[in-house]
Amino acid sequence: MTDMASLMEDRAAAKVISGNLRKPVDWDSPKISRQIKKRYAAERRFKMYGLSAIAIALLALAVLTYSIGSKGYTAFFQTYVQVEVFFDPAQIDPDGTGDPAVIGKANFDGLIKESLRKRFPEVTDRRSKRDMYDIISGGASYDLRERVMENPSLIGQTRKVWMISGDDFDMLNKGYISADVDEGDRRLNDEEISWYHALQADGAVEKQFHTRFFTNGDSREPELAGIWGAAVGSLYTLAVTLALSFPIGVLAAVYLEEFAPRNRFTTIVEVNINNLAAVPSIVFGLLGLEVYLNVMHLPRSAPVVGGLTLALMTLPTIIIAARAAIKAVPPSIRQAALGLGASPVQTVTHHVLPLAMPGILTGTIIGMAQALGETAPLLMIGMVAFIVDIPGSALDPATVLPVQIYLWADSPERAFVEKTSAAIMVLLGFLVLMNGFAVYLRKKFERKW
Known part of the structure; x- marks a missing residue:
């Protein structure tokens, strides 16, 4: 009897389910409309979340790219200063032998310093001279040596030569050091800035593509350091x-x-x-x-x-x-x-x-x-x-x-x-x-x- 009762209950439930399936769905009913609207709203929110995530990622990437690019693009250019150099035979090749070994040992750094002293004769005290010598990078003497080694006929002549500047002078020319800041808060004093303006007025300061950045190894001097x-x-x-x-x-x-x-x-x-x-x-x-x-x-x-x-x-x-x-x-x-x-x-x-x-x-x-x-x-x-x-x-x-x-x-x-x-x-x-x-x-x- 128990099995017969269970069987009758299962059949009754099946009839109810079958009747519900055959019953037409009223798609215009308020309940169905609310469910559809809720489903569409959830889909729109999901799309919005995805687009927001992409937008945030793109914004972060743009900020990062701008931050790196705005600080780094200036490294591809370097300030050069034009100086009139007298290639003194007494310092480069005293005996006039033309021996490359003798020329390679010459004091080219002294030639650069002498040129700066002639350009700014009013600079007389030792500390100001030391600051003035920093206008030109310490690596410029090697460039001058290579120039003379390649062309020994320069010995005895006076030529205007573009030389790589020091790092502080380069930062001033690129705008990273401002003359409007108090003198104690910047690396260059007023006298050094006045030398920069004097050279700039003569057209002796310009930025050139910095090939050393791609051809040099590391250096303790920023203007000479490369990758x-x-x-x-x-x-x-x-x-x-x-x-x-x-x-x-x-x-x-x-x-x-x-x-x-x-x-x-x-x-x-x-x-x-x-x-x-x-x-x-x-x-x-x-x-x-x-x-x-x-x-x-x-x-x-x-x-x-x-x-x-x-x-x-x-x-x-x-x-x-x-x-x-x-x-x-x-x-x-x-x-x-x-x-x-x-x-x-x-x-x-x-x-x-x-x-x-x-x-x-x-x-x-x-x-x-x-x-x-x-x-x-x-x-x-x-x-x-x-x-x-x-x-x-x-x-x-x-x-x-x-x-x-x-x-x-x-x-x-x-x-x-x-x-x-x-x-x-x-x-x-x-x-x-x-x-x-x-x-x-x-x-x-x-x-x-």
């Missing part, structure tokens, strides 16, 4: 990183995806690879410090050590990207190759890898871009040293662009502020190019399955 040494160091470091991480990462991805048995060991390896991709970069720096410097005794502050350290950091990214690209190749490709008699290795090397290579290269370039912007691991292995010379190999002491930016940001001179921003602009340019190249590869070689 070329750091750029070469970054190139060597990335070359070592790529040479190690790309083949190892691709081979590891191929093994894990195509040949490794599915057991506890491979599961542990996969979990650790995923975890290593999220490890803070400074941990890899500590590992490089202990293994490469303290145990293997490799040269400190060398690109080879930086490349080895960054290779450890980049490997998980490349392995994960390569596995995703290999997994995206349809199984039918493998089955067709195996069905035609190809071995598993031939299937992978001749079919799977070529089809997965665009994705692998994209992931590799993104990993290299990440390595290019890293600072913390390189600080741990000593690549924060002050390096003036351009490195000639991966074993020479060097620094990299992010570390160079870090060093300049810590310098007290105002001229290094624009150098820091300009170096950031160059680094961002490299990163944009690398990511753009990755997008190009993905779009060009992408296959639709």
Whole structure:
């Protein structure tokens, strides 16, 4: 009886449900209208939240770009001062031998100082003379030496020569030092500013494109400091990183995806690879410090050590990207190759890898871009040293662009502020190019399955 009652109740419920389904829906009823309006309002709010997030991100990017660009674009130009120089034979080549060794040892800095004394004869006390000599950069004497070495016929002549100015004089010409500020609150006194106005009235002050910024290494003088040494160091470091991480990462991805048995060991390896991709970069720096410097005794502050350290950091990214690209190749490709008699290795090397290579290269370039912007691991292995010379190999002491930016940001001179921003602009340019190249590869070689 109980079963019969349950059956009757189920049938009654089914009839009610069936009747409700057959009942027409009144779309114009107030209840349905309220539900539809609520649904549309929620959709509009969701779209508004998404657009607001994009707008905030674009605004933040615009503010950041403007802040860096407004401070850094002036570093691409440098103030030069025109001075009338007498190439005194008595100081340059007393015996008239024309020997380059004798000319190279001449006191060209004295020639520049003599020219400034002639230009401002009213300056007599020692302190004012010292301030006057700062109008011209200390590196101008090397430029003058090279000019005479290339053209010895200048000896004995008087020529007007454009020379690179000192950093404070450059900041004054660029408007970063204001004459309206109280004399005690600026780096240049009233007398120095009067010399600037006198030279400007003579047309002896102008801004020229600052090629030294792209061709020089680091320097303690802001007007002579450049990014070329750091750029070469970054190139060597990335070359070592790529040479190690790309083949190892691709081979590891191929093994894990195509040949490794599915057991506890491979599961542990996969979990650790995923975890290593999220490890803070400074941990890899500590590992490089202990293994490469303290145990293997490799040269400190060398690109080879930086490349080895960054290779450890980049490997998980490349392995994960390569596995995703290999997994995206349809199984039918493998089955067709195996069905035609190809071995598993031939299937992978001749079919799977070529089809997965665009994705692998994209992931590799993104990993290299990440390595290019890293600072913390390189600080741990000593690549924060002050390096003036351009490195000639991966074993020479060097620094990299992010570390160079870090060093300049810590310098007290105002001229290094624009150098820091300009170096950031160059680094961002490299990163944009690398990511753009990755997008190009993905779009060009992408296959639709």
